Amino acid sequence: MHERVLKVGIAGYGVVGKRRHYCIDQHPNMMVTSVCDRIEENFTSLTSNISTYSHYKDMLDNENLDAVFVCMTNDIAPVVTMDSLKRDMHVFCEKPPGRSVSDIEDVRVVEDSKPDLKLIYGFNHRHHESVIAALKIIKSKKLGDIISLRGVYGKAKLITFDQSDWRTKRDASGGGVLLDQGIHMVDLMRLFAGEFKEVHSFISNNFWKFDVEDNAYAIMRTATGVVGMLHSSATQWRHQFSLDINLDKGSIKLQGILSGSKSYGNETLTISYANPNLDNGLPEETRTLYNKDPSWESEIDLFYNLITGKSKSTNGDSNDALETMRLVYKIYKADKKWSDLYDL
Numbered sequence: 001m002h003e004r005v006l007k008v009g010i011a012g013y014g015v016v017g018k019r020r021h022y023c024i025d026q027h028p029n030m031m032v033t034s035v036c037d038r039i040e041e042n043f044t045s046l047t048s049n050i051s052t053y054s055h056y057k058d059m060l061d062n063e064n065l066d067a068v069f070v071c072m073t074n075d076i077a078p079v080v081t082m083d084s085l086k087r088d089m090h091v092f093c094e095k096p097p098g099r100s101v102s103d104i105e106d107v108r109v110v111e112d113s114k115p116d117l118k119l120i121y122g123f124n125h126r127h128h129e130s131v132i133a134a135l136k137i138i139k140s141k142k143l144g145d146i147i148s149l150r151g152v153y154g155k156a157k158l159i160t161f162d163q164s165d166w167r168t169k170r171d172a173s174g175g176g177v178l179l180d181q182g183i184h185m186v187d188l189m190r191l192f193a194g195e196f197k198e199v200h201s202f203i204s205n206n207f208w209k210f211d212v213e214d215n216a217y218a219i220m221r222t223a224t225g226v227v228g229m230l231h232s233s234a235t236q237w238r239h240q241f242s243l244d245i246n247l248d249k250g251s252i253k254l255q256g257i258l259s260g261s262k263s264y265g266n267e268t269l270t271i272s273y274a275n276p277n278l279d280n281g282l283p284e285e286t287r288t289l290y291n292k293d294p295s296w297e298s299e300i301d302l303f304y305n306l307i308t309g310k311s312k313s314t315n316g317d318s319n320d321a322l323e324t325m326r327l328v329y330k331i332y333k334a335d336k337k338w339s340d341l342y343d344l
Contacts, residue, residue: 009065011056014071017042020071034050036053067092068090070094074098074099092120093122100329123321142249151229158214170211175328177216182328186328204338217231250283
């Protein structure tokens with residue numbers, strides 16, 4: 001028995017939209033039938049059986065779509081998400097969910113009015129094999145409870161792709177490197193440790209001097225006393241992704257992340273086992289190297305399985321998007337000078 005093929009539209013056909021298209025094409029029961037983008041040159045690689053539009057509303061009005069992938073700028077993404085839901089289309093929206101907490105709160109109001117529809121956000125790092133393995137260890141309690149986390153996620157500039165500089169304009173982006181890239185680290189810290197209630201931070205744009213931050217430094221604490229330290233940077237000349245998780249009986253280190261740029265190094269998971277009888281700081285360790293990245297396809301599978309009722313996973317749903325955005329803005333607001341200056 002063949003399953004129904006879902007018709008998919010992609011709103012925003014830049015670098016991310018094209019990558020989503022490639023991954024959707026690998027799924028046997030999903031098919032891209034239309035795309036929209038303001039830049040007509042982005043359509044040059046498309047086959048003739050795919051409809052193209054310059055405005056997302058024309059695509060939603062004229063196409064009989066089952067689902068929409070929203071790959072648009074932060075100011076537009078929540079609007080397209082809500083319009084798609086209102087037209088009874090399932091939605092997969094890239095991160096961040098918008099420019100502000102209120103954006104995702106507005107989306108959730110519409111989502112609540114459409115209980116039969118599925119809405120997922122592209123917190124892609126949750127689907128990396130190293131992260132999945134680390135979460136399994138933490139949940140098993142083999143290494144006890146988490147004591148602290150220390151994460152660094154940095155790149156060398158604010159503008160990542162060869163497109164407009166909307167990421168440097170607060171009106172369009174809502175924030176800089178913390179909201180654009182650091183949000184992945186914020187999301188992982190929540191995934192591993194739960195919600196952080198107390199937040200202190202320093203936010204700056206002293207180097208690139210754009211309208212958004214190029215560095216964010218935060219120290220946070222959960223209600224149970226787990227401490228998280230975070231540095232999100234656009235002045236990290238050697239790109240870096242690292243997350244150290246210290247537990248009662250050992251530690252977990254996530255180092256490197258497989259990405260399109262290939263600039264963050266090998267993706268590895270190192271487990272250290274505490275030994276109270278040793279005081280030389282050189283415990284027994286095991287290290288796993290991951291040489292493939294199935295995360296993008298995994299997200300597509302999850303979305304399809306949610307739509308067809310094969311899964312009830314809440315991994316990366318709108319509640320995750322809301323709580324992660326709330327923590328991002330707690331970090332912004334914890335620096336009084338930054339909060340007052342930009343009226344967040």
